[in-house]
Amino acid sequence: MRYTAVEWLWYRYPSKYKTRQNSRPIKIYSEINEQGEEERKIExxxxxxVGFASSIVSYCEVDETETxxxxQVMPESDVMNEDGGTDFVIEITKEYFEQIWQVVVDTIK
Structure with a gap:
């Protein structure tokens, strides 16, 4: 079964990323379509x-990075959990993603 949204939790910064702490997201929400492509993202x-992106908008409050x-096509969540680059990926409902998206985007407007 293909998921519609995932929550990525970064509790620590993987050693392969040698960037300033504020330029790395600690939590990412991604909405993913049937083909495995990201449609919207919140960081x-x-x-x-915060930062967010869709096919029509890209916004980030952190100067040294962009959302x-x-x-790339996103792998299934169990594959993402095995890659060692992130700490934990869980599937969430499309409705939960939509609630977060609305709060973030409405707050920025």
Missing amino acids: FFLNGK ELSD
Whole structure:
């Protein structure tokens, strides 16, 4: 079964990323279509700032980074959990993603 949305939790920064802490998101929400492509993304940063992206908008409050949709097909969540790059990926409902999207986008407008 193909998921519609996932929550990525980054509890620590993987050692392969040698960037300033504020430029790496600690939590990411991704809405993923039937083909496995990201349609919308929300990123939360350690300093409390946010970023979001869709096919029509890209916004990020962190100066040294951009929030963009992935250009790669997203693997299933169990595969993402095995790659070692993120701490934990869970599937969420499309409705839950929509609630978060609305709160973030409405707050920024």
